[in-house]
Every structure is written in structure tokens, then in C-alpha cells.
Amino acid sequence: MFATEFEYQRATSVSEAIQLLSNNPGAKILAGGHSLLPMMKLRLTSIPMLIDIGGINELRGISVENNILRIGALTTHAEIAESYDVKDNAGILWETAYGIGDPQVRNRGTIGGNISHADPASDLPTVLKVMDAKFTIQGTGGLMRGGSRVVSADDFFIGPFETDLGENEILTAIEMPVLMANQHAEYAKMAHPATSFAVVGAGVVLTVEDDVCTAARVAVGGFTPVPTRGLTVEQALIGKVLNEENIASATILIHGDLGSDVFGDVFASAEYRQAMAAIELKHAIFHATGLAHHN
Amino acid sequence: MNIQLTVNGKAQEKEVDARLLLVHFLRDDLGLTGTKIGCDTSQCGACVVSMDGKTIKSCTCLAVQANGSDITTIEGVAPDGVLDPVQEAFWDNHGLQCGYCTAGMIITTVELLKKNPNPSDDEVREGLKGNICRCTGYQNIVKSVQAAAKVNRS
Ligand SMILES: Cc1cc2nc3c(=O)[nH]c(=O)nc-3n(C[C@H](O)[C@H](O)[C@H](O)COP(=O)(O)OP(=O)(O)OC[C@H]3O[C@@H](n4cnc5c(N)ncnc54)[C@H](O)[C@@H]3O)c2cc1C
Ligand code: FES
Numbered sequence: 001m002f003a004t005e006f007e008y009q010r011a012t013s014v015s016e017a018i019q020l021l022s023n024n025p026g027a028k029i030l031a032g033g034h035s036l037l038p039m040m041k042l043r044l045t046s047i048p049m050l051i052d053i054g055g056i057n058e059l060r061g062i063s064v065e066n067n068i069l070r071i072g073a074l075t076t077h078a079e080i081a082e083s084y085d086v087k088d089n090a091g092i093l094w095e096t097a098y099g100i101g102d103p104q105v106r107n108r109g110t111i112g113g114n115i116s117h118a119d120p121a122s123d124l125p126t127v128l129k130v131m132d133a134k135f136t137i138q139g140t141g142g143l144m145r146g147g148s149r150v151v152s153a154d155d156f157f158i159g160p161f162e163t164d165l166g167e168n169e170i171l172t173a174i175e176m177p178v179l180m181a182n183q184h185a186e187y188a189k190m191a192h193p194a195t196s197f198a199v200v201g202a203g204v205v206l207t208v209e210d211d212v213c214t215a216a217r218v219a220v221g222g223f224t225p226v227p228t229r230g231l232t233v234e235q236a237l238i239g240k241v242l243n244e245e246n247i248a249s250a251t252i253l254i255h256g257d258l259g260s261d262v263f264g265d266v267f268a269s270a271e272y273r274q275a276m277a278a279i280e281l282k283h284a285i286f287h288a289t290g291l292a293h294h295n
Numbered sequence: 296m297n298i299q300l301t302v303n304g305k306a307q308e309k310e311v312d313a314r315l316l317l318v319h320f321l322r323d324d325l326g327l328t329g330t331k332i333g334c335d336t337s338q339c340g341a342c343v344v345s346m347d348g349k350t351i352k353s354c355t356c357l358a359v360q361a362n363g364s365d366i367t368t369i370e371g372v373a374p375d376g377v378l379d380p381v382q383e384a385f386w387d388n389h390g391l392q393c394g395y396c397t398a399g400m401i402i403t404t405v406e407l408l409k410k411n412p413n414p415s416d417d418e419v420r421e422g423l424k425g426n427i428c429r430c431t432g433y434q435n436i437v438k439s440v441q442a443a444a445k446v447n448r449s
């Protein structure tokens with residue numbers, strides 16, 4: 001299958017890519033191409049110009065400094081899944097990256113492309129939300145700090161395939177606080193058997209002191225317009241001992257957090273996914289806290 | 296657009312359309328028809344080739360994105376006619392029936408064994424997750440990969 005004809009430009013720096021974006025209305029960034037190219041081939045979209053950022057090395061790489069894990073937007077899922085810096089500091093992201101698609105999808109797909117695309121079925125938006133990640137966005141200027149601004153994962157995702165990114169902006173890096181010894185994080189998903197996309201995904205980051213949960217970030221995704229924070233679940237967990245009973249009574253509250261905007265399809269109805277959200281959340285907490293091993 | 300790349304050890308330079316897929320470049324422009332097109336939607340793995348040592352689905356990569364890279368297709372796995380241990384193992388263990396998935400299976404297996412020379416059966420299945428076979432039921436493919444792993448280790 002062929003996409004409709006388009007112009008192709010290779011950008012060699014972030015500023016050149018932004019220049020090309022602003023000079024060519026309708027132009028789009030091409031990263032790993034694993035969301036964009038399938039859509040263009042199926043003619044779900046037609047784009048006049050692709051600006052390939054694949055050769056911009058300043059957008060790659062993983063580092064840890066001052067308890068912040070920083071990942072360049074062009075870093076592939078495979079690079080994340082093979083990084084000890086990620087494994088040791090954000091195990092939840094490390095495992096999630098390994099569960100994306102298959103080896104070939106992970107070799108090409110990038111973290112920046114995944115979140116910029118904001119497919120509701122993606123895994124990373126949910127995980128980055130519970131990790132309280134911040135995204136660095138570069139634009140043509142005017143804004144603070146030489147054209148760059150920082151948006152939190154909580155504010156970045158606006159709707160299905162819709163983010164806070166402006167027409168002429170590029171996502172350059174993802175940063176998140178490293179997990180501390182008293183923090184337990186896990187992502188559990190019911191994966192679509194053909195693609196591994198999330199039918200239902202649930203992420204948790206729990207802070208536990210003397211067996212009591214003192215802070216919690218919980219979100220579910222895969223079947224909601226954007227990953228949905230389980231704010232009432234979080235409130236119900238905080239101050240409690242994380243035993244089976246307390247986890248079960250807290251996770252069931254996710255139904256109230258979800259609201260009515262939930263998706264279903266021929267594979268799994270909205271009702272079913274809603275019911276599975278509480279279950280996946282429970283799995284995530286069981287695994288995060290080590291309770292899973294006792295069952 | 297002008298592209299320059301290495302395919303199976305040979306330098307290539309061509310003018311291509313921006314929308315030309317790498318798989319069509321390999322098959323139609325270079326005549327390397329060992330690489331197959333199955334689903335054309337990045338799910339089946341019939342089109343898998345190695346790019347700079349990493350397996351990719353060539354139906355989901357533009358030829359222009361491969362500029363400057365080093366590609367190995369199934370034709371490049373046994374350049375001097377002596378089969379690679381992975382190819383031998385698929386042959387010996389009946390790891391193929393119609394053969395349509397085989398080029399992709401072999402390219403993926405070569406990368407898998409490079410990363411993990413002693414995989415469990417589960418790790419083999421996980422590593423071949425992006426490669427679909429409609430004939431064998433996978434049993435003999437896993438057997439073939441394990442046989443190749445054993446030969447490579449010895
Ligand atoms: C078979 C298959 C299975 C998959 N399974 C999963 C899965 O299990 N879980 C999952 O989460 N994902 C899955 N994916 C999606 C995969 O993770 C994609 O790689 C990802 O969604 C897009 O990343 P990309 O680098 O390929 O982006 P591209 O396709 O190149 O770009 C996607 C969009 O983001 C924009 N963009 C890209 N980078 C930037 C940037 N730096 N700044 C601004 N805009 C940018 C592009 O303009 C485009 O609109 C799967 C994909 C396939 C084909
Ligand atoms: S033809 Fe490329 S994955 Fe099926």
C-alpha cells in the first residue's frame with residue numbers, strides 16, 4: 001500500500017525541524033513512523049510534507065541526574081527496555097516498554113512519537129501520568145526559556161490523538177522523578193492479542209511507609225479518551241495498610257472516576273473494559289506491593 | 296530523492312519516490328524477492344529485514360528512512376552459499392511449510408540469538424512475537440531456533 005504523495009525533508013537539528021514546520025503548513029514530524037506510516041498507507045490521513053527527525057542525535061539518549069530520569073524524545077522503546085538506568089530508576093517504564101508491540105515495533109517506535117500521537121490504546125501515556133512525568137516542548141520562540149516550555153503529563157493529553165503540542169512545536173524530552181526505595185510502581189495491562197495495544201491498562205505508583213500507603217498515583221487507560229487518574233481510588237488507598245481487603249475496596253471505586261466516556265469495540269465492549277479496569281488495577285497493586293506472590 | 300545505502304554488503308545508490316516503502320525498494324528496485332509482503336500493516340513480520348543490526352518491518356519504513364543504513368535481507372544471510380546455522384536448523388527441524396514467513400523468521404532469529412544465545416522456549420516465542428506463521432503451528436519453529444542456538448553455542 002502506498003501513501004498519497006508527499007514531500008520529504010530530513011532535519012539535522014531541532015531548530016531546523018521547527019523552521020521547516022513553521023514554513024510548511026500541514027507538515028508533520030516523522031519519528032519512528034510506527035503510528036504515522038500505517039495511517040498514511042491506509043489513507044486514513046494524507047500529509048503534504050514529512051519532516052524526518054530520525055537523524056537528530058541530540059534527541060536521543062537516557063540519563064539520570066539529581067534524581068531525575070531524562071529520556072530524549074527519539075529514544076526507541078527497545079533502547080528503554082534495554083537500559084539499566086531505566087530499570088533501576090523507573091522499573092515500571094522499563095517493563096512497559098518491553099511489553100509494547102513486538103521486537104520490530106520496539107526497534108523503530110519512539111517514546112516521543114508514542115505520546116505525541118496520543119493513541120488512547122497506547123501504554124506510555126498511562127505510565128507517564130502515574131510517574132508524574134514532565135515533557136519538554138520546543139517551539140519557535142516567544143515563550144519562556146528560548147522557546148521551550150514544560151508541560152506535565154496530567155495536562156499534556158487532551159483527547160484521543162490530541163495533545164497540548166502546537167502546530168510548530170516539537171517534543172524534545174521526557175523527564176520524571178526516579179522511584180525511591182519506599183515507592184512501588186507497576187503497570188498491568190490486558191493486551192490485544194494481535195498488536196499488544198492496551199485493551200485496558202492500569203498504572204500505579206504507591207509510597208509505603210511502615211506498611212501504610214502515604215501517597216498514591218493511579219491511572220487507567222486504553223479505553224478512555226486520555227488516561228484517567230483514579231483520584232477517589234488514590235484517596236481510598238492513602239492512610240491504609242495495603243492488604244487484600246483494602247486494595248479490593250479501593251480499586252472498585254475506579255468506576256466512579258471513569259465517568260461515561262469509555263470506548264468499546266468488537267473485541268471488548270465498554271462495559272467489559274470498565275469491569276476489567278478494577279481488576280487490572282488490583283493486579284497492578286498486588287504486583288507493586290508483592291502481594292501477588294502470596295496468592 | 297537520492298538514497299545511498301548498503302544492502303547485503305553492496306553499496307547502492309538510487310533515486311526513489313519519498314513514499315516508496317523499503318520493502319518495495321528491496322523487492323522491485325533491487326530484485327531481492329526473498330523478503331515478502333504479508334499483511335502490509337506491520338503485524339505479520341514477513342517483511343522483516345535487519346537494519347544496522349536491528350530487525351525492522353520493511354513495510355513500515357520508507358526507503359528514504361533507510362538512507363545511510365546497512366541492510367541485511369535473507370539473501371545476505373548466506374552470502375557465499377553456505378547456509379547459516381539458523382537456516383540449517385529450520386531445514387533440519389521442518390521449521391517451515393509454505394515458507395512465506397521463513398525469511399522474516401530467520402532474520403528475527405539471528406537477532407534474537409545474538410541478544411540471547413541461550414533462550415528458554417518462552418523467550419523464543421516472545422522474541423518471535425512479531426512474526427506470524429499460518430502453517431507450522433510454531434512447534435517446529437521453536438524447535439528450530441533451539442537447535443540453532445545449540446549449534447551457535449558449541
Ligand atoms: C503492530 C504495532 C503494534 C503496536 N503496539 C503498541 C503497544 O502495545 N503499545 C503502545 O503503546 N504502542 C504500540 N504501538 C505504537 C508504537 O508504540 C508507535 O511507535 C508509537 O505510537 C509512535 O511512535 P513513532 O516514533 O513510531 O512515531 P511516528 O509514527 O513517527 O509519529 C506519530 C505522531 O507523533 C508525531 N511526532 C513524533 N515524534 C514527535 C516529536 N518528537 N515531537 C512532536 N511530534 C512528534 C508525528 O508527527 C505523528 O503525528 C504499536 C504499533 C504497531 C505498528
Ligand atoms: S508485511 Fe510487513 S509486517 Fe506484514
Ligand code: FES
Binds near residue numbers: 393
Ligand atoms: S511456513 Fe507457511 S506461513 Fe510459516
